[in-house]
Amino acid sequence: MDAPSPDYIGHRSRLRERLISGGGDTLLDHELIEYLLMLAVPRRDTKALAKRLLAEFGGMAELLAADAGSIARVKDAGDGVVAAIKIAQAVALRVLQAEASAQPVLANWQALIDYLTARLAHQTIESVRVLHLNTRNILIRDEEMSRGSIDESAVYVREVIRRAIELGSAALILVHNHPSGDPAPSRADIDITRNVIEAGKRMGIAVHDHLIIGRGGHASLRSMGLI
Incomplete structure (x- = not known):
């Protein structure tokens, strides 16, 4: 050469x-x-x-x-x-995730949004992730649940709760991206979130929010009053 x-x-x-x-x-x-x-x-x-x-x-x-x-x-x-x-x-x-995990996520919300935006906003395929939190609301695990459209075939409510029990999670935050760039929630997004909330209640596991990430910003179902 x-x-x-x-x-x-x-x-x-x-x-x-x-x-x-x-x-x-x-x-x-x-x-x-x-x-x-x-x-x-x-x-x-x-x-x-x-x-x-x-x-x-x-x-x-x-x-x-x-x-x-x-x-x-x-x-x-x-x-x-x-x-x-x-x-x-x-x-x-890794740096952004460490910053998001350094404090309780509810008190460190912008760091969490920055991390999720970097990870998901520009993906061309829809990715569904579950953030597992401990009793202090510290992020203990961020896992991809599935890739593809968010519906009953992609998000198995029992699997979300089963995994939370395995990890000893006290609370969850559901996250997925919209490759279109528009973070507005769909009817399926709302229905799935409510199903996970109901299943979590029976096991003492809270669902703090469902965040949707897009190139145009993010949407919080909790902030929008949808859950």
Whole structure:
């Protein structure tokens, strides 16, 4: 493989110096992605690929949330590129999840919304998640229940409660995304939530809320007076 040209080495050094001296705010979106990809494919100019990836998915948040298969279909995006993007997403989500778990979620609501938005807002497939809380309302587990439309076939009420009993959960928050971007709840969203609430009552497990995440924001069934 040919060594990088001197011009390329100089460009990489300038990016590194700007990042170290001024922080990430000194780099444009494509430069951040470019530098990330440099670490994955160090002997190749990644500027054009970074711009191509951002253009393909519409922005940085959408790129990080994209599935591996979709990223791999972009020209020149091999396994190293896919892995670099997905590890960046994993690190970001891990940090946000830690912040959301640091305090009782009801007193740390914005941190929870930030985490869920980063995880779900730009997904192209509907994902149903259950947040399990302890008696202090601290997040103890965040699990994906299913992928696909939220209906009786996707959300098995007994399975939600069974899993809560296994984990010793005192309360739950149901979450799913609307790939359309509009977080407005459907009739099925409301009905499923009420079914889980009723089943939880019989076992002493509270359901604090059902959050719907979309690119246009989020909806809380509790705040809307629907549960």
